Amino acid sequence: MLISMKEHLSLVSLQSLVFGWWEERVAVQETWRWNIRENGDQWGGLPPWTLKAAGVACRELDCGSAVSVGRREESSERPAWWIRSDCVESGSALRECAASSSSSSSFLTLTCSDSVRLLGGTGLCSGRLEVNSDPSDPSWSSVCEADFDQQDAQVVCRQLGCGAPSVLQGALYGEGEAPMGTKEFQCGGHESALLDCSSASERSTCSPGTAVSLTCSEPGVQLVGGESRCAGRLELEHQGEWRPVGEGYPPWTLKAAGVACRELDCGSAVSVVRREESSERPVWWIRSDCVESGSALRECAASSSSLSSLTLTCSDSVRLLGGTGLCSGRLEVNSDPSDPSWSSVCEADFDQQDAQVVCRQLGCGAPSVLQGALYGEGEAPMGTKEFQCGGHESALLDCSSASERSTCSPGTAVSLTCSEPGVQLVGGESRCAGRPGAGTSGRMETSGGGFPPWTLKAAGVACRELDCGSAVSVVRREESSERPVWWIRSDCVESGSALRECAASSSSSSSSLTLTCSDKLFQPNISVSSSMYGVSGPQQQGFKAFRGSTFTISCSIQPQYPGGSFLLSSSTHNYTQPAVNHSAHFLFPAAEPAHQGNYSCVYHVSAFSQNFSSESRLLSVTVTGVPSDPEPFIIRAxxxxxxxxxxxxxxxxxxxxxxxxxxxxxxxxxxxxxxxxxxxxxxxxxxxx
Incomplete structure (x- = not known):
């Protein structure tokens, strides 16, 4: 038996439902139907509702787990409530996430599992099983392990819209607070709902630790129409129906595509592209930010229609796990596409040329770190072949290989860090101002109209990645031509991910993003010259002056900004001079013991209405009455x-x-x-x- 929202609830009833939780239950064809308003007519303004958000609503309604969420069109315009999906998913009550809207031509329809639910698990398809045997009395009870078998589990998983049961274990997700008093279920495995099964007499108690915990597999995900099972159009199965995945809100990034590739057991994400289609058809919108948070694809799905679909390309034979991004981690290899099992690589069987091939295959830059067990040993067996690459191959399996090694010493599983692909600012007055662009694979521009709008916080992350200091401004530029661009999601960048991970392909844009960074100041140089020793460069061991002699400390910096000034600073003295030709010279006509100390040059400059500074290394100055090293004096005098x-x-x-x-x-x-x-x-x- 399923529960959906009542189809013709008045606005007054709706207000009571959302803000007062007055509930009206009406039996219609043995189905409980409820009603609640959707986010409004335009899905692009607020996040579309996902099963994850629907699960929160079902729990708040005491209606079990979420099974489906859909959108219904209406012909009349009437006032509605907008309840933001991301707000609900964060744990807030529905009332806290509601906003009044003047009108809406559509509303949201939820279907909850009224008689079964899974609590305390890692998603919608796992948790401690609880059952409500009487719809007129919405009280829930746990199930004893002795009263539940594999056929019963198959029915529950099907009822929840999940895949086949994979784990059936007592108290895996805790005992919970529900009483242990359910009946013994006797299902054949083909029933559509648990309460459709016959049952024996009710058991009043169970032994501790025997409350059933159930893990169902996630519904099917596949890539179709590509050159391999790990490339093509992304499709998701839900309640027996396969639909393409359209690009929803926000646009898909490589970081989200990486989650899909791992769920498909297809290695790492290499590319994600939006494909335009001629006809509008039903699709699943899978929210990129929801997937990136660690939720399963199905939890992040919302039913919609679209003129586009997503095409992913995964690296089917290599992957990096446990690293800080898509281009670092512990290397694992799948040598047989027909048997998607992965194994680690021994450090002795892998060299710099092999690393170059792997980094290229993953769409990353050149290898920068190749080290054993940097990202842990992992669980994959150590049994790969020794690869013998020339460095020019496009995939690791294209390389020749020697006989397979059965074991390796502990701590020798290869960990690899590839550099991130080149990103630069182009079209500006310096390397630290302009439009974000890719240095290797063409232009990479961000659309000013993307989601969410770029902030100085996101721009600051980009400036640091470009080694360009702090962010000064971020401006959206309108352009007259429509052309393909990359959208780099601001919220993804702010979370600490690399720019490439946060890039999403867009077919066109009439605007681009322009960043201005402060440019990281170079470190000033400090040097010394004297009447006794002549002109010298930086003094690595410090400088020793003879009392009464003349010496000069010089500060200089590479040309970067006009003007500025130098502060020659020690613990007892501070001297300031304007920068002339990017340098300044501080004369000491007669050295005295008071001039002793550790000196540094500090360069100050004002640019973009902000003040910046950079400090040199320290120079130690010692003044003595007799030269501690008399040889130069003897030679001269x-x-x-x-x-x-x-x-x-x-x-x-x-x-x-x-x-x-x-x-x-x-x-x-x-x-x-x-x-x-x-x-x-x-x-x-x-x-x-």
Whole structure:
């Protein structure tokens, strides 16, 4: 027996239902029917209702679990209540999530399972089983494990719109508070509802820990029309009906597609594309944000009609698990598509060329970290082959391989981190201003009309990922041409996901997003020069000045913004100079002990109506009365003057000796002076004297 909303409840009754919880139950063809208003005529304004939200409403109505949620069109416009799905899913009461609307041409129809429900599980298809055997008395009781078998479980799973039972165990999801007093059910497994089964006498009590807990498999999900079972149009089964999945609210991202690929046991998500269709047909809208939160696809589904469908491509043979995003994690491989079982890879069987192939296959950038057990060992067996890739292959299974290894040492399961695909800001005045664009696979622009609107918080995450400092502004730009774009969801970016994970394909947009980031300031350089040591670069071991000597500390920075100033700072002194040609020089004409300390250069600049600063490393300055290293002083003050004295004395005696000699032939003079390296003209001048 199912419960849906009564079809012709007046607005007064509706107000009582939503705000006062006055309930009217009317038996119509052995079905309980109720009524509540939908979110309004336009589904794009507020999130469409999902089974997850419907489950909250069913529990609040004491009507079991949610089975279906649909939309009914009406010909008349009349006042209605809008109850936001995301608000209900957050745990708020229906009344808290209601907003008055002037009119609506449609309303929402829910179907709840009036006689069975699963509580305390991980979703709509798992939990502690409770039964309501008397619709006139909505009280619930647990079921004893001894009174429930596999055939009974098949009926309950079918009644809840779930797949076949996979786990039947006592107290898996707790004992609960419901009394243990149900009948023993005797189902054949073909019945549509548990109360349709025959039953034996009621049992008054059960042993502790024997309250039935049930896990049903999730309804079928498949990809059809692609080159493999892991690529194609996404379809979802619900109550025996297969429908395509249309792009709902908000648009699907790679992060959501990754959840679908894992549920399909198809590795990691590579792409998600919206396909336009010529005819409008019934589809399932599966909310991207609901899927990303960890809910099953079915819980996030809402019935609708659409002119588009979603096409996913998953990496059927490789996947990364347990990492921080789509491009990092523990590597697992499926070598046989007909047998979707996964195994880890031994570190000794995997090298940089293999990593390049895997990163390329996943749509990621080049490998940056290749390390054993960085993201844990996992549960997959260690039995893969040794791969021998050249680095140019498009898929890991295209590489040749050696014999299979049966085991590996603990801690050697390969963990891989690929760089995120290139994203840059294009069309602006600097690398940190402009439209977000992909550096490898064409333009990646965000639509200003996407959901939700971009905030400075989201822009700040993007600026940090681009290594561009803080966000200054985010502006929506109108454009005259319609062209394909990427929508990068603001809420997804704010949650900490990479830009690529939050990208959703859109067929066209008349606007784009322009970001302006502050640009991360370069670190200033600090150097020193002195009258004793000359000009030098950065002093790694510190600088030692002789008391009374002159030295200069210079600050400089790579050209980035015009103007600015430098602060030369220590624990006892602060000096400020404007930046001239992106540098400043601080002169110390006579070094004193008071000048000792650790100095740093701090660059200050104002840009985009904000102030930014960046600090250099520290430079240690020591002033001593006697140089601690006298060698340079000895060379300058003693050795060099001594050399000059010896040269002068030698020249004096040489000149004196040559003045008393007899005149000799000109050619002999030239020969003698040629040997000494003195020009012949000068000798001639001396002979004349």
């Amino acid at each position: 003693v050795v060099l003057p001594l050399i000059q004295l010896l040269v002068s004395v030698g020249l004096y005696f040489y000149c004196k000796a040559t003045r008393g000699r007899r005149p000799i032939r000109q050619e002999d003079i030239e020969l003698d002076y040629d040997d000494l390296g003195v020009p012949a003209e000068e000798e001639g001048a001396q002979g004349a004297e």
